[in-house]
Amino acid sequence: MAKPNDLVQGTFDLLLLKTLSLEPKHGWAIAKRIQQISREVLQVQQGSLYPALHRLEQKALIKAKWKETGRQAKFYSLTAAGRAELEKEAEIGVVCRRRIIWS
């Protein structure tokens, strides 16, 4: 089980932001979603989410709220800044993808 290194860190953060773009989720739900999206290809320790999530929270790109859903759980959602960051990176991603298709 590999821990994403620094080079991949940025991409991983982006991934987290993307999973939160639709609706707020708690940590486990994010882990499950990532597993789905990457079709089990991206092998990441589930726990390594948490340092990344907290880092993003410290950078004010996501915010957190404790909600009752039978049990107390911490739900993360995007902030305005986080959404802006996502759009900025998404644009670049679009450009890259286009290039790749045509070359």
Added chain:
Amino acid sequence: MLWVRRFWLKLQGLFRRNRNVNRLDDEIQFHLEQQIAENCAAGMSPHEARYAARRAFGNPTYLKEETRDTWGWVWLEQIVQDLRYGARALSKNPSFTVVAVLAVALGVGVNTGIFSVLNGVALKLLPVPRANQIVSVDQIFHGNFPRIEHGEPEMFSYSEYKNYRANNQVFSGLLAYAPFLGDVPLGAENPKPVMGEETSCNFFEVLGERPALGRTFVEADCRAEGVSPVVVLSDELWRTQFGADPRIVGKSISLNRAKFVVIGVAGQGFRGLDAWPVEFWAPVTMEKALEGEDLLSKDNASWLGLLGRMRPGVSLEEVRADLGVIAGRIDQLYPGRTTTLAIHRATFMGRSEERTVVFGIGAVILAAVGLVLLIACANVANLLLARASARQKEIAIRLSIGGSRWRIVRQLLTESLLIAFLGGALGSLIAFWSVDGIARYLLAHLPHGFPPLLWDVSPDLHVWGYSLALMVLTGIVFGLAPALHATRQDLSTAVKGETAGLPGKARGRRLRSALVAVQVAVCMVLLIAAGLLMRSLYSAQTVDPGFEMKGIIQARYELPGYNVAAGQTFQRELVARAQALPGVDEVEQARVMPLGNQNMHTVMTPQGEKRYKSFEFNIVSPGFFGMLGMPIVRGRTFTQAEVQSDAPVLVITESTARRLWPDQDAIGKSLREVNALSQDLGPRVYQVVGVVKDAQVSHLGQSDGPFFYMPAGPEELAAMQLLVHSKASDVTTINGIREAVRILDAGLVVDVTELSGNLELWRTPSRIVAALSGVLGALALLLASIGVHGVVSYGVSQRTREIGIRMTLGANGGDVMILALRQALRPVVIGASVGIIACAAVSQVLSTVLYGIGSHDPIAFIGVPLFLLGVAFLSSYLPARRASRFDPMVTLRYE
């Protein structure tokens, strides 16, 4: 705005740590439970589900730590943690902490003290508003040129000052002042000698000093010579001499027998720009009335110092360029001369010549105390090494479970910095108190003839900054090596606890020995330098200046307002009265006193030759040489007839004769005078009638410069001073002379003292240097001895186990002791040898300052290393003896 949010979040992370830790635990707990639930739903047993969930998750402890690291500022928390840990470690080991702190306090304290003194002398800006805008201007001449030097050679004349003032573009104001106008008689009857300054009329304005009473000068006061006899008093003088009279403004006072009107009193605390407190200021145009000679009209005389306030936005470079142009223009009037200007920010003791001297001496002293600090650092480093070896196990364990070496080094360094700050703060505080006390003591005990000094050694920003920088540097210097050493190790042996006893593997022994060697070497250098200085100064104390001083009283005075005839009459009558005093057997006259710090120079040319030569000279009465015990080795002194007829005769010194006419008889040769300004030959030709033995009359330690004596012509008679030899007690004679002067003219200021006082004055700087080097040397010795003792005895005790083994194998007590001693003394011997070599180099530098002691004085070079070896020997002897007496079984089990 984002950064505000982030900052706020970080702050919260710092202060709400506990809550966040618990929340994180809850969060991860939730995650695991969800995963377990999913696994169960997929059909695993509860046990399998839990196991699979944990595996999928990863190491929770590690991940929790990682997550926690994202909160707050990690580095800040780590520093706080280090500090707390360090403080606790230090308080657990009080004896170690106290010794280390004291050693640092000694080293840093001495350095800060010396620096604050130097700062007060050479670095502090003037005590006026916006002092960083004020620059001092000095001129340095090159080439062949005539010049009248009334004050320092780098000063300006009045016309030069006016030129610079009118033509510069860079100053908002340029002032001139003539410093150190001393012993001006204040008052008509029983005058009191006071110190004053002649200044340009914009003096107070440029400096930004407002008067406390009345007004200061206006330009009209300086419009012409002598038109405005006004004066501004200092606050101190106003209080002590005039009883703080509120109606002083407008009153008349007598200065140098001339009437001056008081127009104002300066603000409290303003005492002028130099180290000597000024008591009154007068316009520069009153110079003649105050000094008796006319310098205002002399275009080529150096007597005024210049200070300018730069316009805002002007740089020093622009000032140099602008004034350089003016200097070049003035140079055109004096072919053969080029002038460069020295322009610096004005400091309290600001003349450029003084500045070079002070910086030079200051650098040497700072180097010396820096060495003392180095010894202290070596001491503390050794202590740290010894202590680190006791914590070896702990550090080894931390390293082996994956602790970062850098982290541990940082923690050890924090401890060192803590010691450095504690010691440094303690030392600096003590230094400030004691420097103040010492300065006061010195000023109160200055020898007669020294003017009272103003000396502000209070700490300012420079000093605090220096102190802080020293503390940080010290902490790193003595902390880094032991920290690095303690964390670089052979882990297995350390963990197993085999810390001592095996030969060749004693922990850190090489490093400790190296430190001892360094300490010994540095201490040697300091001690030998101090020893050499003190020995040479001792011999300077006992040096014979070449003339008699015992029983001779000198009387120095001026006769303001006397014309030639009145002056002659006064002198005649004074001599007669002095001769009539009880016990007096000889009365002579001289224009300047031997070693009296007044020197007269002129230029002459040997008859028939082309070259000009600069001479120092004195005007004396015929019996001068006899009274002072200076033997005439050829020819004779002046006759009375020659004196009365103002004959052109000279007596020259032996070395002058040797220089001008080697291998010839100087008697009968002649010297022709040269006009100082025009450089033409003058009319008078002087004949040499006698040759006198050399004596140190102008500088202590120097007696072979070109020097001649001439008799007093009728005009010079009025300026002569008195030398009286008496068999009665000095006090009686002094009082008698004072009384005699008072009877003749009660309005004169006369300075009557023993002639030997002049020598004392010359010796004072040497005494201070000797005292300083003695103290520093003693400090160095103390620190080095403590260091050597500590390390050597520790080293021996570390090898107790080895000693036990050897004794078991058959060595007797004596062998063991010799082994221990040899091992212990080796670094000391190495250090001493290095020290001697280093010292040979240092003493070359010192040889310029040494009177008559060879720079390889055996006593210093042998005595000091022997002393240190003795200390080392004693330090190792006792523990070694104790170890050799132990029961081997006991030492073997010793751990």
